[in-house]
Amino acid sequence: MSFDASDAVLLIPAAAxxxxxxxxxxxxxxxxxxxxxLATFVAxxxxxWARPEPGLYLRVDDLNSTFIVLTxxxxxxxxxxxxxxxxxxxxxxxxxPTFLRFYHAMYQVLMFAMNLALLANNIGVMWVAVELATLxxxxxxxIYRTHEALEAAWKYFILxxxxxxxALFGTILVYMAARPVIGEGLAAMVxxxxxxxxxxxDPALLNLAFVFLLLGYGTKVGLAPLHAWLPxxxxxxxxxxxxxxxxxxxxxxxxxxxxxxxxxxxNPAALAPGPLMVTLGLxxxxxxxFMLYRRRDIKRMFAYSSIEHMGIIVFAFGMGGPLANFAxxxxxxxxxxxxxxxxxxxxxxAQVKGTQRxxxxxxxxxxxxxxxxGLILGVVAIAGMPPLGIFMSEFLVVSSTFVRSPGxxxxxxxxxxxxxxxxxxxxxxxxxGEPRGPTAEAKAxxxxxxxxxxxxxxxxLYMPAALVAWFxxxxxxxx
Amino acid sequence: MSSLQFDIAHLLAGSLVLISFMELxxxxxxxxxxxxxxxxxxxxxxxxxxxxxxxxxxxxVTAALxxxxxxxxxxxxxxxxxxxxxxxxxIEKVVGVGPAMLAGMGLVALSMVVMLRVTHDxxxxxxxxxxxxxxxxxxxxxxxxxxxxxxxxxxxxxxxENGLVLAATGAKGMPLxxxxxxxxxxxxxxxxxxIFLFRIRERFDSVDLQAMDRFRGERR
Numbered sequence: 150m151s152f153d154a155s156d157a158v159l160l161i162p163a164a165a166x167x168x169x170x171x172x173x174x175x176x177x178x179x180x181x182x183x184x185x186x187l188a189t190f191v192a193x194x195x196x197x198w199a200r201p202e203p204g205l206y207l208r209v210d211d212l213n214s215t216f217i218v219l220t221x222x223x224x225x226x227x228x229x230x231x232x233x234x235x236x237x238x239x240x241x242x243x244x245x246p247t248f249l250r251f252y253h254a255m256y257q258v259l260m261f262a263m264n265l266a267l268l269a270n271n272i273g274v275m276w277v278a279v280e281l282a283t284l285x286x287x288x289x290x291x292i293y294r295t296h297e298a299l300e301a302a303w304k305y306f307i308l309x310x311x312x313x314x315x316a317l318f319g320t321i322l323v324y325m326a327a328r329p330v331i332g333e334g335l336a337a338m339v340x341x342x343x344x345x346x347x348x349x350x351d352p353a354l355l356n357l358a359f360v361f362l363l364l365g366y367g368t369k370v371g372l373a374p375l376h377a378w379l380p381x382x383x384x385x386x387x388x389x390x391x392x393x394x395x396x397x398x399x400x401x402x403x404x405x406x407x408x409x410x411x412x413x414x415x416n417p418a419a420l421a422p423g424p425l426m427v428t429l430g431l432x433x434x435x436x437x438x439f440m441l442y443r444r445r446d447i448k449r450m451f452a453y454s455s456i457e458h459m460g461i462i463v464f465a466f467g468m469g470g471p472l473a474n475f476a477x478x479x480x481x482x483x484x485x486x487x488x489x490x491x492x493x494x495x496x497x498x499a500q501v502k503g504t505q506r507x508x509x510x511x512x513x514x515x516x517x518x519x520x521x522x523g524l525i526l527g528v529v530a531i532a533g534m535p536p537l538g539i540f541m542s543e544f545l546v547v548s549s550t551f552v553r554s555p556g557x558x559x560x561x562x563x564x565x566x567x568x569x570x571x572x573x574x575x576x577x578x579x580x581x582g583e584p585r586g587p588t589a590e591a592k593a594x595x596x597x598x599x600x601x602x603x604x605x606x607x608x609x610l611y612m613p614a615a616l617v618a619w620f621x622x623x624x625x626x627x628x
Numbered sequence: 629m630s631s632l633q634f635d636i637a638h639l640l641a642g643s644l645v646l647i648s649f650m651e652l653x654x655x656x657x658x659x660x661x662x663x664x665x666x667x668x669x670x671x672x673x674x675x676x677x678x679x680x681x682x683x684x685x686x687x688x689v690t691a692a693l694x695x696x697x698x699x700x701x702x703x704x705x706x707x708x709x710x711x712x713x714x715x716x717x718x719i720e721k722v723v724g725v726g727p728a729m730l731a732g733m734g735l736v737a738l739s740m741v742v743m744l745r746v747t748h749d750x751x752x753x754x755x756x757x758x759x760x761x762x763x764x765x766x767x768x769x770x771x772x773x774x775x776x777x778x779x780x781x782x783x784x785x786x787x788x789e790n791g792l793v794l795a796a797t798g799a800k801g802m803p804l805x806x807x808x809x810x811x812x813x814x815x816x817x818x819x820x821x822x823i824f825l826f827r828i829r830e831r832f833d834s835v836d837l838q839a840m841d842r843f844r845g846e847r848r
Contacts, residue, residue, distance in 0.1 A: 273804035277811050284818060306822065307781060310815060311769065314788055317808065318765060321795045324802050325747070325754065333801025353746040 153201040155209050157192035158217060158264045161185055166257035170250060175239055178253045179232040185257060186228040189264070190221040203341050208270035211623050216267050216404050219482055223396045223489050224260050226597040230493045231256070231389035233594040237500050238387065248292055252387070259285045259393065266401050270340050272320050275405055279316070279369065282398060283309045290386035301381035308368060308378040316365025322358035323412070326350040343412055352418035359422055362409050363429070369402035371456050372463060373433040383452035384505065388496030391448055395455040396489035400481055403459070407466060407627060414469075414628045426467030427557065433460030434564035441571030446505045447495055450575055451488065454531060457568050458484045464561065465546045466627070468553065474624035476545035483538040483605055484531075490601035491527035494520060497593040498579070502586040507575055512584030520591050521580045523598050528576045530605050532569040538608035633681050634753055640674035641760040641794060645736065648767035648787055652732055653725045657710050657779060661703045664783045668698035671790045678797045681753075687797055690809045694793065697813050698786065705820055706779060715779070728774050735766040757798025764791030782819050789816065 165185035172178050196214045203209075235252065238244045244252070259282055266278035287309065291302030327337040330349045336342050347355075368375040383391045410426070413419045437457035444450035462484065465477030497520055498513065499505050513521035530537040543565060550558040647667045654660040672695035679687030723731075739762035747755045768788025772781050789812050796805045 271804075273808060277804075277807065280811055280815065284815065287818075303778070303822070306819065307772070307785065310785055310819075311772065311788070313815075314765065314785075314792055317792050318762070318795060321792070321799050321802065322758075325758070325799050328799070328801065329749070335803040337801075338803055351746075351749055357742065357746050 154192050154196045154199055155201055155207050155268050158189050158196070158221065159261060159268065161189045161192060162257045162261035162264065166254045166261065169257060170254035173246070173250065175236065175246065175249060178250065179235065182253050182256060183225070183228045183232060186221065186225040186260065189260060190218075190225045193217045193221040193264075203270050205335055205339055206271050206274055207268045208341060209268065210626075211619075212407075212626055213267045213404070215478070215619070215623055216400065217264060219485055220263055220267065220397050220400070221260070223485055224263075224393065226600060227389050227392050227396070227489060227493075228256065229594060230392070230496070230597045231387075233592065234387070234389055234496050234500070237592060241500075243293060244387075252289065252292060255285050255289050256389075259289070259398075263397060263401050267404060271335070271338050272323060272340060272343070272408075273338050275340075275408070276313070276317055276320050279366070279402065279405060280313050282401065283313060283369065286382070286386075286390065286394060286398060289390045290382045292387060293385070295385070297381075298385040301378075301385035305378040305382040308375070312365045312368025312375065314365070315361050315368075319358045319361030319365055319409075322354055322361065323409070326354040326358060340408060344415060347412045347415040348417065350412075350416055350419075352416055352420075355413060355416055356420045359409060359413055359420070360425075363406065363422075363425060366402045366406045366409075367429060370399055370406065370463065371433075371459050372429045373436040373456060373460070376433065376437075376456050379456060380449045380452040383455070384446050384448040388448070388492055388499065391452070392489040392492035392496075395452070395492065396485040399455065399459055400485060403462065403466075403481070410466070411626075411628060423467045423469050426463050428467075430460045430462070430464030430467055431557070431560055431564070433457065434464065435460075435560065435567070438564045438568035438571060441568055442574065444571075444575065445507055447499065447507050447510070447575075447579065448492075448505055450507070450572075451491055451495060454568065454572065455484075455488055457564070458488070458531070461543065461546060461561070461565070465549075468546075468550060468557075469628065470549070470553075471621065471624050472549040473546065474627045475620055476542055476549055478620050478624060478627075479608075480539065480542035480546060483542050483608060486601045487527060487530045487537075487539060487605050490598050490605070491524065491531060493598040493601070494524040494527055497591045498524060501589055501591045504586065507578055509586045510579045511582045511586070513580040516584045516588035517591050519595060520593060523595065523602070525576065525580055526602050527598075528572055530602065532572045533565060536606070536609045538605040541609050541612075637674070637677055637681060637753055638756055640670060640677055641757050641798075643670050644674065644790065644794060645760050645763045645767070648764050648771075648791075649729065649732055651771060651783065651787060652728050652767065652774070655725075657715065657777070658707070660780055660783055661706055661710070664786060665699050665703040667787050667790055668694055668703075671793060672699060674794060675797045682800055684801070686806050689806045690793065690797065693809055693813060694790075698790070698816075702786070702816065702820060706782070709820075710779060715777070723774050728770065732767050732770055735770060736763040739763045739766055751800070754798050754800055758795055761791045761795035761798060764788070764794060767791075782816075785819070786816055 169178050196209055200209050262278050262282035266275055269275040269278055287302050287306045290305055291298050324337055327343055330346045331337040331342055371379040383394060410422045413422045433456050437453045440453045462477050462481050465473045502510050530539055533539045533543045547558055547562055550561060650663050654663055672691045675687055675694060676691035740759050743759035743762050765788050768784050768791060771784030775781050793809050796802055
């Protein structure tokens with residue numbers, strides 16, 4: 150087997166994880182972490198051109214290379230943010246050097262697991278990779294070892310494990326459906342074979358499999374009513390992990406779900422997965438939008454905002470068709486960039502104020518103008534105000550829905566507006582008014598924050614034709 | 629396949645469902661752990677029988693793993709944890725035995741109806757195995773929601789996982805079964821180590837998850 154880009158995006162994080170587990174010292178390890186994620190990102194970029202042949206385990210196509218580029222990019226910027234964030238945590242003594250070593254190693258293991266889940270051409274490997282990603286994030290969420298962190302980790306663990314167990318049952322059922330057509334053995338778990346023969350599968354078995362997969366991987370996407378782990382896990386872990394969870398891991402689970410949706414779409418007798426996804430998406434959106442009003446913890450608030458946006462994305466993919474898929478892909482990309490930027494800002498805000506309680510923050514624009522305005526810009530973007538990228542993608546989702554079923558579009562717009570109100574209400578307390586709490590200077594690296602926001606702004610103003618063509622192509626692939 | 633082979637496979641899978649029911653009404657932690665050990669033992673036998681019937685020697689690895697790890701190591705480890713934490717009192721339940729058993733029966737009926745109807749084209753062994761496996765999975769889930777205690781929730785999760793291994797071995801010729809069962813064992817080991825290392829009792833004074841709920845981020 151020759152060495153190519155798809156091996157590189159797996160081998161670099163794996164090697165870096167081993168090295169980081171052994172190396173002492175904060176300065177070296179933080180830099181090595183950044184370097185490794187940068188190298189992975191470069192390797193991922195090369196995947197856009199070089200396409201290795203699909204094998205029994207790995208494959209590269211337009212769909213997953215899009216996801217991988219996004220994942221490795223946000224992974225890289227988050228590692229830059231993490232370097233300054235973790236430095237502060239060490240100074241305040243919330244993390245000990247031993248845990249720091251563990252943290253960096255786990256960060257790379259997580260990158261490895263996510264890349265493996267995206268590259269997998271085998272539904273069994275895909276499942277193992279998602280499990281690995283879940284495990285590493287559980288360990289990271291509990292890293293502070295406070296009451297809250299342990300409870301959050303435990304809850305995430307149990308709910309995530311149940312989700313993963315249901316997903317495995319679905320995977321077994323897909324194999325059962327494929328076996329009579331493809332034959333026994335490894336070939337019947339290879340995704341490229343499955344999609345080629347899916348039309349001949351037993352539709353009833355495939356339907357049942359999809360229900361289990363939707364419940365199982367849907368738990369990991371954070372769809373209501375399976376979302377209970379998500380706010381706790383986001384609130385209690387280190388903020389770089391909140392950024393990666395929201396910006397990337399939810400996408401990975403969604404990607405896996407989309408792969409199985411494509412299988413069902415090929416089989417004419419199988420049930421249409423669209424309505425199921427549309428319903429779950431709308432429930433998540435409206436539920437999370439209302440929940441935003443009662444949040445007192447800043448990270449939990451943005452966790453609910455993530456549920457809201459995952460709802461919109463799942464809704465868009467559930468509607469299907471080239472335009473809605475395009476909108477869904479764009480929204481997913483924009484949400485990843487914006488939400489991780491918001492968590493970059495929130496992480497430093499929480500460090501300056503020494504708390505995550507919204508009531509103890511205030512007047513951020515006066516005391517820390519750069520941070521305050523960065524947060525405002527992020528929230529304005531995530532709320533879907535023009536001219537930023539999320540406005541574009543939400544507008545596309547809404548307009549494409551209005552054409553096909555105006556009733557659903559009204560619920561969609563209602564949910565988005567309710568969410569917007571909730572976000573601005575809380576933002577007002579945080580950034581304006583009398584300064585409250587400590588007002589120390591933030592030792593922050595603003596580059597990742599503003600780089601993400603600049604990309605989101607650019608996408609809202611002008612999308613390069615090549616990028617549009619690329620997304621259109623992927624949207625067609627999704628059917 | 630001869631009818632004797634089929635009957636034995638059927639018997640073992642059926643016993644697994646029965647033992648899942650037994651787990652539902654145990655109200656002492658020690659008894660629960662013993663019943664779980666039996667659950668894992670029957671699973672090991674069932675997987676070994678499938679390995680023999682399907683002539684798939686790699687499945688013996690999964691069977692051995694179930695025997696050594698799940699039927700011996702994990703129950704012993706959990707036993708010691710229970711002793712160390714001093715929580716061998718009664719298990720609190722959210723719902724009583726009666727409703728739990730009724731709900732369990734309903735779930736078994738549901739999985740029979742769903743699986744037998746859906747898989748009418750598959751070979752009979754795989755079909756029955758899947759129906760039983762789904763029952764075990766659902767009973768494990770039921771156990772997790774009816775218990776508040778972290779240790780018994782873990783037992784519920786482990787029996788759920790036994791159901792998945794049963795399903796995977798029943799699906800003839802399924803690849804990666806061994807790898808998946810190893811991955812699951814790692815997951816379980818993590819859970820058990822988690823309970824042990826993080827010393828939930830030390831932090832919360834109780835393994836009762838209700839006590840943990842106090843620490844929800846927003847009720848400070």
